[in-house]
Amino acid sequence: MSCSPEKIKLIEEIGVHFEKTHQLAPLAARIYVIMILSPKEGHTFDEIMTITEASKSSVSTQLNLLLQLNKIEYFTKPGDRKRYFRGNKMYLKNTLETYLASISEEIKVVEKITEFNSTYNSEKYKKTGEVPLLFKEYLLRQKENLKNTIAKISEIQNK
């Protein structure tokens, strides 16, 4: 059940990326990558320990965190006490929904900034006013793009 050198390399590489994009601890990010790069049969707790070379307690904590965040899921087999972990089937949709939430946040922030500047720094705002507007329009287009994509994915996954 050990990993090919190629997979090990990807786990580290994409792991670093996921630390920032998903705001996860290094170990959690690596586990998440393993789940995404693994077949539907999933991995057991022990396999994850071996692949990550991390301790039992750390694996337990981070697995439970990922479960709670809905990034991974597990299934069991009859007459087998072990849990088999894999990426949540909805993980890309969940990712997009997280993006949607943060875009909405960002739109609010931009609105607060432009509102403040247009009332308290009006002479500054007059000169640069168009740029914040273009920025906001960009954010709104992106929000639409996200909503449409989420809708399309829902359509596929609910059929």
Added chain:
Amino acid sequence: MSCSPEKIKLIEEIGVHFEKTHQLAPLAARIYVIMILSPKEGHTFDEIMTITEASKSSVSTQLNLLLQLNKIEYFTKPGDRKRYFRGNKMYLKNTLETYLASISEEIKVVEKITEFNSTYNSEKYKKTGEVPLLFKEYLLRQKENLKNTIAKISEIQNK
């Protein structure tokens, strides 16, 4: 030169947001917000110390970091040794360019994941293949959206 309660509230509120979205230390994030919410005349080193209630050394370090990151700039007045700090006129454009870089990164990551899964987990990939494709299309549309917005902003700012 002290701040209105409204501005103080915004500095903290948007500051927390900027810590994550711009990957800045708390103090750096707050200084950046101050710059964005301030008139074109900018603020001096001492004013920033008073508003943030931070030490000289911390303000110095974080100001230089923000300058290096091109998020803020300063100007001087003849016969006045002080520097006047303000948000970089290009800060929204710079923000979008950072977004563009990370989108391009993300596209690469998604490509690596789908490539790996389609060769090593082909049976898994067959069932979920459409979703990663939609995801990638979403990223490409977003990249276009970003590039167009950056172009529009450049047009305004270079005129």
Added chain:
DNA sequence: TTTTTGGTTCGGTAACTTCCGAACTAAATA
């Protein structure tokens, strides 16, 4: 009933981040 399996929980620690104070510097002023 004892042991093994498949974990969880807790206390601590090592490493990293963030900030501060004190000493320093270079230019301007007295």
Added chain:
DNA sequence: TATTTAGTTCGGAAGTTACCGAACCAAAAA
């Protein structure tokens, strides 16, 4: 020439994060 101004730089303290080992627990197996 001495002092003030406008910062910079360095060593370290305090707080936070990420991980580990050891003790623990509940269910199943021996």
